[in-house]
Amino acid sequence: xSTSVSKEISSFIDYLKFExxxxxxxxxxxxxxxxxxxxxxxxxxxxxxIGEIQHGIVRSWLAFLKESGLTAKSxxxxxxxxxxxxxxxxxxxSIIKSPMSKVISPKIPGRLPVFMKESEASQLIxxxxxxxxxxxxxxxxxxxxxxxxxxxxxxxxTGLKEKQIDYSRSQLKILGKGNKERIIPVSVEVMNxxxxxxxxxxxxxxxPLAADKQDEVLLVTEKGKKIYPKYAYLLVNQLMGxxxxxxxxxxxxxxxxxxxxxxNNGADLNAVKELLGHSSLASTQVYTHNTIxxxxxxxxxxxxxx
Numbered sequence: 548x549s550t551s552v553s554k555e556i557s558s559f560i561d562y563l564k565f566e567x568x569x570x571x572x573x574x575x576x577x578x579x580x581x582x583x584x585x586x587x588x589x590x591x592x593x594x595x596x597i598g599e600i601q602h603g604i605v606r607s608w609l610a611f612l613k614e615s616g617l618t619a620k621s622x623x624x625x626x627x628x629x630x631x632x633x634x635x636x637x638x639x640x641s642i643i644k645s646p647m648s649k650v651i652s653p654k655i656p657g658r659l660p661v662f663m664k665e666s667e668a669s670q671l672i673x674x675x676x677x678x679x680x681x682x683x684x685x686x687x688x689x690x691x692x693x694x695x696x697x698x699x700x701x702x703x704x705t706g707l708k709e710k711q712i713d714y715s716r717s718q719l720k721i722l723g724k725g726n727k728e729r730i731i732p733v734s735v736e737v738m739n740x741x742x743x744x745x746x747x748x749x750x751x752x753x754x755p756l757a758a759d760k761q762d763e764v765l766l767v768t769e770k771g772k773k774i775y776p777k778y779a780y781l782l783v784n785q786l787m788g789x790x791x792x793x794x795x796x797x798x799x800x801x802x803x804x805x806x807x808x809x810x811n812n813g814a815d816l817n818a819v820k821e822l823l824g825h826s827s828l829a830s831t832q833v834y835t836h837n838t839i840x841x842x843x844x845x846x847x848x849x850x851x852x853x
Contacts, residue, residue: 555636555641556581559631559632559636560577568725568726569725576624576628577628580629581628584608588604591607598642601646602646602649602650604646605646609622609626612625613653619654622653623652623653626647626650626652629647629650660803660806661795662800662803663787663791663793663804665808667790667791668695668801668808671789674786675687675692681769685744686774687782687785689740689741689744690704690779690782690798691783693737694798694802694805696734697731698806698823699721699731700802700824701798702776703721703723704766704779705764705774705775705776707721709763709764710763712741714738714742716732717735718733723824727824729821729824741765752767783796787800787801803834809834810834819831819834
């Protein structure tokens with residue numbers, strides 16, 4: 548890879564890091580996609596300045612990816628990375644035209660989100676509550692309760708700080724993708740579960756020093772350290788396995804469950820969008836399919852001519 552291309556990738560990555568404030572995981576995905584593309588470009592076409600890259604070159608790379616067995620979803624992510632990269636350099640004046648304007652993303656087969664039945668979700672919360680005897684099981688109770696009650700992403704919940712909890716208004720201030728804030732209301736019952744956990748935590752590990760209080764995370768491991776994604780995933784997976792026969796058992800399934808149960812009980816689509824922290828309504832509309840399936844089932848059982 549030429550020095551100029553490396554600099555152009557680096558300046559774009561700095562833009563994502565310091566201006567867009569994307570997560571480390573997201574930035575790494577962008578960087579990987581770009582380096583893959585430019586390595587292919589070098590192998591197939593030699594040293595090519597970014598201003599001379601045509602849409603035909605991009606299409607040949609996408610065809611190569613498809614032949615390599617990559618899914619439409621993975622290819623679309625790479626297209627998105629390239630679009631953002633060339634859009635940035637169009638904005639900075641490094642290029643006068645983007646080669647992505649004629650590139651069409653492949654269609655992704657529709658797939659309904661996996662979710663738990665309401666009876667299973669209730670049983671999950673009950674099961675987690677009855678086994679909360681040690682610190683790990685107490686964490687399990689907190690995780691399944693909050694995932695199902697709020698629909699938070701795994702990264703949002705593991706990073707949740709005590710200062711984001713508003714006890715007086717029974718709500719949480721969540722820092723989502725792109726550092727966008729949203730408010731999620733929770734029941735008094737859930738707020739009491741949080742309050743009890745914080746009290747237990749102070750008894751177990753002591754109150755934080757004044758300097759550390761603002762950065763005090765809500766959920767901690769048995770050692771008093773910030774809870775990490777794998778720890779949370781395994782606990783949720785274990786608890787879900789006790790009540791559910793679903794193949795997938797993860798925090799994200801509880802996020803899907805949260806959204807689906809809201810929709811099935813008449814929640815407004817725009818309200819669900821805001822609660823989930825989706826940037827576009829299209830991402831939320833997938834949950835309407837489950838609602839339609841429920842209506843079809845009701846119609847089939849209740850209508851004499853169905």
